[in-house]
Amino acid sequence: MADPKENVLMEKLVSLCKRRGFIFQSSEIYGGINGFWDYGPLGTELKRNVKELWWNSMTRQRDDVVGLDATIIMAPAIWKASGHVDTFSDPMCDCLLTQKRFRADQIEPQSGVAYHYTGAKDKASASALEEPFAALIPSGTHPSYARQLATRFYSNRGLQNVELLGERSEAIENSTRFNPENGALLTEPRPFNLMLQTYVGPIQSAENIAYLRPETAQAIFAQFKNVHETARQKIPFGIAQIGKAFRNEVTPRNFTFRSREFEQMELEFFIKPDEAIEAISGSVNDATVSGHPGDPQPNWGWKMWHQYWVAERVRFYEGIGLSLDTLGFHVQTAEELAHYARATTDILFKFPFSKKDAAGNVAGDELEGIAARSDFDLSQHERFSGKSMGVFDEELRTAWGKLTAEKQIALSKRYYDARLNYLLKSGESADKAAKEAKDDAEGLAKGQYIPHVIEPSAGVDRLILALLANAFTEITETDEKGKTETRVVMKFHPRVAPIKVAVLPLLKNKPELVAKARAVFQVLRGEMLAFYDDGGSIGRRYARQDEAGTPFCVTIDFETLGEVPELKDTVTIRHRDDARQERLAISELPGWLLARVR
């Protein structure tokens, strides 16, 4: 359980976010709306910086990743293929008596004697209810307990003087239809779909139902063929996308950590199946080295690629100020993995609300999951859309021809087995699955396969929250007069800091200082987000910038104006984290700053 002290920290952070304009509650003047948050001026800049850094490092700085910007609403069939319509929901049961909700698959089976009622009538008013109810009581117990529950049930529904109707008893073994806590009947398990729905077109009928995407990834799979054909990329390559996603969370919690509308940064990185790698390179490199495995190599199998992307993503987080000791890792166990996933590593951040284990260690909460998803997604879209999602690989076809017959048979067999396994698990009949797997294996020999995928999927809003929590630093100082004050410094990495530099005239009532400061400000604002402030004492302005997380303050003083001739046109640069100052020529200022904020 999170330390109460750390909840206080969380409250301070939420308060600062509002006070300084990082994050506001959505629709606040109307009382808010649960699970939705807005970014204020500073938060907007912070978020833009983060997304831009991700986009640059994931696409523009790489030869092998291209971008996509797809719609939020897509053909509903996509969500059937992806499994979200069927499995993105947990069947839930409600207790008919107390309304308490249970996950249907987590109810302890109960045994005993069930008393069923067809309804009840009101002895006084003669009104009647035909609603059935039942209660389970341990065998040997007097039926009065069941009757009591039933009476409560019907009086909850408005009957005054309950007379139970149609009592019938029945022995029950291992049933999950009753509330383990009180024996009352539960509702039928009802699916709780976590996708937000809307209607496309003006008629709100069942056939017009569409979903707001619960993840951005499926658009990438659905557009895979188009991107592959137009981007002049060969496998391995990736498609990246940043965008909004929506989930009707049961309980939005922990500030912006679990929101109903949120933003994702996702990469689908398509790789060759290991059988193709082995055919081309002779063997598959799936050595598990620790740390970053270096530049991609042609003989990397999915394990190496998976490890590579985990390491790349950690490097990214370190590069924006989240040091390794603030992060955590969770390698999903076989039971936790989705049936199609081969491996998933979660990158966690130790949030103030993250839970501690018995030994006091904090694992953290998920920022990003890096999943090795095999060829599941493209295969699903191939089956559901009827369009081929396979690629032709010239290199594979050439290499295949040079393999020994034994090698060809062995690789074909392995590929066949993998495809057969997928098809059978997807519910295809044995005959059809065997035929299709055979076709797939023959395709491999001709250089065709459905790419496998590694999916680093990160939550933008979670990352913003991590950066805010990580930056939040309280400093308590006692001045000469013995007055103790606590102030907040947001120690953002300069790369993500909303405001990069503040330009401050030392004094406001000296027009020469103000004019010079405005001139310096005009030069800097063309290069980065700069902020001009002349209100209040210099110390107060420094403190205000500390709270906004501005890494550098430039102060124009009398030396700048030439009071000391050799210091003319120099300014002081004040560092946020240690209040250290240094002097620099104005002409060097843009370059000096850019080197630190990029």
Next chain:
RNA sequence: GCGAGCGUAGCUCAGCCUGGUAGAGCGUCACCUUGCCAAGGUGAAUGUCGAGGGUUCGAAUCCCUUCGCUCGCUCCA
């Protein structure tokens, strides 16, 4: 959704028990002052006391409903 707690100025909170004119500190803004780390002075703005309804001569205060936040169950990027 269920259970518990909370909602008063931009922020932190007092007032509520025991109904009777809406408060404090900090912050914000203006002017003065200020030669480097929330200095000082003067002045100012800001609340349908989360919303709706009820009880009452009178409700921030008592009652009901509702919305939001926090914590637990649950879920995940």
